[in-house]
Amino acid sequence: MSDPVVLLTDFGSGDTYAGALIGACWRVDPTLRVVTATHGVPPGDVLAGAYHLKASALAFPRGSVFCAVVDPGVGSERRVLAVDTGEVRCVAPDNGLLSYLWSEADSTMRRCAAVAVPAGASPTFHGRDVFAPAAARLAAGADLDDIGEPGAPPMLLDVAFARRDDAALLGRVAAVDHFGNAITTVRLADLGGARLTGARWDGGGTDSVVRTYAEIGDGLAVLVGSAGHVEVAARGRPGRCLGGPEAGAAVRVLLA
Incomplete structure (x- = not known):
């Protein structure tokens, strides 16, 4: 059985764009399994897309092939x-969408x-004409060397x-999920063994730190x-x- 192609885009569900990616994959190999991680990345939000790509990759089996399209620069250089x-x-496009997926991978393997x-290829729809066919070829058994030339590593978004800033980590909200949770760019690995003690942002803050959503009281809390x-x-x-x-809001995560 071939590896699955996993679609992750900002296309939404009201147009035919998401479905066109499935069709493009099946033009390469109609036996491929094509599944969706999400088409709900906010339009053009590369940082949110980078987070959702990382989070999705954690859930899928080894060998899965992601077709990630959050590409406000489509048709450019x-x-x-x-x-x-x-x-x-x-x-994926080289616009920072691979920031977490690449930087957190084993450098000896990537x-x-x-x-x-x-x-x-349409200059306005590389998702259909470039990304999906390339992902389908990988899922059907091609190697990276079969679909492209070795190149420089992906660009990473500074944001x-x-x-680190004294006893705090300065980040920002990368994404707000369906439940309204503000997911920041501060990662557990960034803490370096320090303990979370709260967070501050423009106009607000909290000193409540919990392990689960069920532990949150009447106000706001921070958790991993x-x-x-x-x-x-x-x-x-x-x-x-x-x-x-x-x-997108700046967040100061407090440590002890």
Whole structure:
């Protein structure tokens, strides 16, 4: 059985764009399994896409091939990349979407290839004409070297990574999930063994630190989510209802 192709985009569900990726994969091999991680990344939000790509990759089996399309620069000079982390493979634009997937992979295992844009590809829909066919070829058995030339590593978004400032980590909200939890760029690995003591953002903050959502009281709290990122959350409602940070907001995570 072939490895699955996993779609992750900002296409939404109201148009035919998401379905066109499935069709493009099946044009390569109609026996491929094509599944969806999400088409709900906010339009053009590369940082949110980078988080959701990482979080999705944690759940899928080794060898899965992601077709990740959050590509506001479609048709420009940005590269099309195929990467292998040693766990999963991914075809994506070189715009920072691979920031977490690449940087958190074993450096001795990861590989990167630049994929050429074929003649006749629509300059406004590389997802259908470039990314999906390349991902399908990988899932059908091709190697990275078969679909592209070895190239420089992906670009990484500076904003995707927190920085240390005395007894705090400075990050921002990478994504706000369906439940209204504000997922920050501060990762468990960034803590370096320090203990979370709270968080501050423009106009608000909390000193409540919990392990599970069920432990949250009437206000906001911070916790480490399932993908290893610090979140600001409320119980039973979106955090913004209680003054929590919005997507893109700067967040100062306090440590002890």
